[in-house]
Amino acid sequence: MSGATKAPTPEQVAKARELLASLGAFGAHVGDDVAHLEVHGNEVVGAHLLPGLEADVEQRDDGVEMWLRLRRGARIANPVHLCFGMLPKEGSQHIVMHVEAEEDSFASVQAHCTFPNAVAITHTMDADVTVGPGATYEYFERHLHGAEGGVIVVPKTRVKVGEGGRFKTEFELIKGQAGEIDFDYEVDCEANAVLDMITRIIGRGRDRIRIRETGHLNGAESRAVLQSHLALRDDAVADVYNRLTASAPGARGHVDCKEIVQGRAVATATPIVEVSHPLAHVTHEAAIGSVDSRQLQTLMSRGLDEEAATDLIIEGLLG
């Protein structure tokens, strides 16, 4: 059953507007040339598709299962907007997403997950993504949470990038309190494929953050960069695990983890690089520490107090 293309009811339109309003400026996508889809809880409350982009959505008890397909050669010029979220304080939303970007297609998807009033919400996503030969699929997931931090976010994604394909993904949680995050992405790259994965998170209060980024450079000349940038305050705890394997000639990769800790926050980083071909090359760097004192003093010598200087440094790191 397709739920994406039905005309929404007035109640659904109202919910879609409210969801989008909670995104602030991020929700301002309008116009017939912009594809979008809004899911509130387990209900599609707004949708607009474009030629070459197909979506099927099935309603589940606690969420939706959706199939997103980019037809062969389709080039979607403007970013596709997806909005997932819940307005109530409590509940759960489980998204199952199947994405197929066929050969030589292109789309850049901006997904916003908004839980502005969350006190006890669980948001899980199980996704499988296939990026065909020569195709490019970009997926930017931005979370906007409320001040309570009552959200459990569990995104799990498995990706296969075909020959010459490109997969770029960014996960950002900077506004509001994170709550609990268990992020798990694993990507396989064939020959000449490119993977670019970035997570940017600010943890506050008693947030618990677990990041697992894994990339496998299986094909010749495939390339990958895995980056995790986190800033932790108060009693937040983060555990970052980046793993990059390279098993083909000419495979190149880099793992970069940076974490700033303040207060009683605790961060751990485990970069693992595994190279099983003599012509492959993978590097890594990990840095955990407080805000750099020279940076802080430079900004304070321009008149910023310590808090404002720290915020600006973190904004740069996570920007």
Add this chain to the structure above:
Amino acid sequence: MGILELHDVSLTLGGRRILNHLSVDFWEGHVHALIGPNGAGKSTLAAAIMGLPGYTHIEGDIVFAGESIKDLPVYERARRGITLAWQEPARFEGLSVEKFILAGARDKSPATVARVLERVGLDPEKYRRRAVDRTLSGGERKRIELASILAMEPRLVLMDEPDSGIDVEALRRIFDALSDFKERGATVIMITHSEEVLRHAEHAFLLCDGRIIDKGSVGRIDSYFAEKCVCCGHENQPTPEEMAEVTP
């Protein structure tokens, strides 16, 4: 009248007296050079005036524009118009040149960014969105730091080794900025070993073992420093005989 007055300032770090009963006035609107051997206390003096952490527990007093600033934190001194150009400017991963410049700018409009970048010889369109990180050369970062100080419109600029690690073009831009500061009536105190930089100063102060042991024209002080200063054995202060020799 001095814009900055140091009264009997002493500072001990790690059990060693780095600044030693130092008293000096810096005239407003002038470019001053602070010279002296390595370890004389020049950078420490700049850090103490700026109030950097670890350099605040001074004895004596520091008075800026008639107000004691010795108990003020760095940012309060900066808000009164004091700032520091570092020998090795910091790198800021991900922070754009534009945001860095505007952080302390008096006028926070985009036009300010363009104006100050042009003044230090950098194309605003090329640089404003770049990050102040390792992708910039040392000379570029030095020029961007200078641009941020120009935007701040300070009353007193402390410059630690402004010529350190930069090329000829960058140095020329630093001299342009010195002219700008002077035209605006700002006071500059430069720490330098460079003859070329010294030529842009109006007065020089010779610092040795935490004390100003001589002051006067740049030519005379520099000649003395270049020709007669040798590695000397005094631990913390010159002997009376040494003082008698250098002070007119």
